Amino acid sequence: MFFYVESLSFIFLILNKTCLKAQFEKISAPIHSSFKAFVYENENFNAPWHFHPEFELTFIEKGEGIRYVANSVQKFNAGDFVLFGSNLPHCWKNTLNSESSVKSLVFQWDENLLGIDWINKGEFYHIKNLLAKSSRGIKFNDNVGEAYYNEIVDIMNKPSFEKLISFIQLLNKLALINDYELLSSEHFSGSLNIKANARIDKVYEYIHAHYDKKIVLNDVASLVSMGDEAFCRFFKKSLNKSLFTFVNEYRINVVCKQLIETNKQVSQIAYECGFESLPYFYKQFQKFMNCSPLQFRKNYLNQ
Template sequence: MKAQFEKVSTPIHSSFKAFVYEDVNFNAPWHFHPEFELTFIEKGEGIRYVANSVQKFDAGDFVLFGSNLPHCWKNTLNSGSRVKSLVFQWDENLLGADWIYKDEFYHIKNLLAKSVRGIKFSSQVGETYYNELVSILNKPAFDKLMSFVQLLNELALIDDYELLSSEYFSSSLNIKANARIDKVYEYIHAHYDKKIILNDVASLVSMGDEAFCRFFKKSLNKSLFTFVNEYRINIVCKQLIETNKQVGQIAYECGFESLPYFYKQFQKFMNCSPLQFRKNYLNQ
């Protein structure tokens, strides 16, 4: 599935686009668009990609994407239920040319500047604003716009968030590079539980091993196998939370062939042991 530039079609008589997305899965490929996007996941779980960030997500995920920031959600397991999200998209001229540089919108300007790396608000923030997000979707045009601007200003004053992608990540990947990265994403998504060989992945995008390694590192600021391990560890975390399987069984099912190596990688990415992670979750 090719990564693509997404054309966001804002209703001709509206300043921004606000809608509910609902389907069996999140079907959008790794994509980007000039418009900013604020998304709240009402139903669904899996892996969220934002530039070079790879994290587990579930219901309550509340994220702001900057202009041209590559992103997508991928379901990792079939949960048997549909996915649903509340989505708000707008361009830089939401309130007219250069509106963002007016004193009244100082805080929003700073928020949107930070969104170039992707902003994930805490679950508490998402819970606080969920009803307001739903309300905005159902308001008359003028009230909808004013309420949305007010929401942005309030979010700009919140410090309970994390920036997702590396500050060194460049979102200016060309279409060809995006297509290659998306092929790699799809391959890892389908084969994370098996042995992944560099030459097999490089061949997918018609590149030699060394050229592919340079390309991947330049694109995502990390090596292929660091990316693979991040992906696997996120799925391990999901299994630790949702099942009673033994740690070793989970590790092998997620593609780790050596338990010592698995424990080392888990500690590296999660700053705790798998058993401590499970215990911490159960104690919450």
């Protein structure tokens, strides 16, 4: 399960309509530097669903929408603080028609950050365990990002040597924190090739554009030039979940946004988000949110 009622500080939002082809991203560290540390600012998050051999630690300073990490689909907003392992597919897509820009603070580094086999030295035991867990993606809870935001900004502005030492210290501190969740399922395989990534990205785009309508398996399979059975096997193997489980996760995200931002009746929201049966909708909402839609709205308002 990837959605938690306790995470009510998050605003449930939907993907930016623009979705490009998934791709392998080549990352080059600056000259005379062991890793890459930069501030990303733009009108939106325009990177497609992508992967790279480097580890990545990202803090979202501005922005809100949906975060994809392997087979995890979650809402995000400012304060999102995540760590991605090597070759773990991921992307952020911000809110449709958002009037605000986006900003993130990003660190990227390869496995030889401090030289070959550095991670197996005793001094880095905790960091080694942290990076091992990052193969599934780590989402640090809100209070962690808030606590370390000033330190992250300070590291960004340090000279190269001090920046490296401070970054290692930050990783060690994060490694001692238990306030986090693992994002992708344990059996997710991140070894998708570029062709598979491109197919999954097409599916993301299609669901984003058609979640409020009836989604037919054959239509989605045809989109990536596959038969129904072959596509089902491909999707299950790629994301460790069925297409329609994925679709329902997406729709529930949009439902939660509407429950928070509007006074619409629950039934109206359900139908507008593509659910054709109210009993089925309530069953799916309970499955993903562990409460009823009305209780979810009440819990949020009580915050």
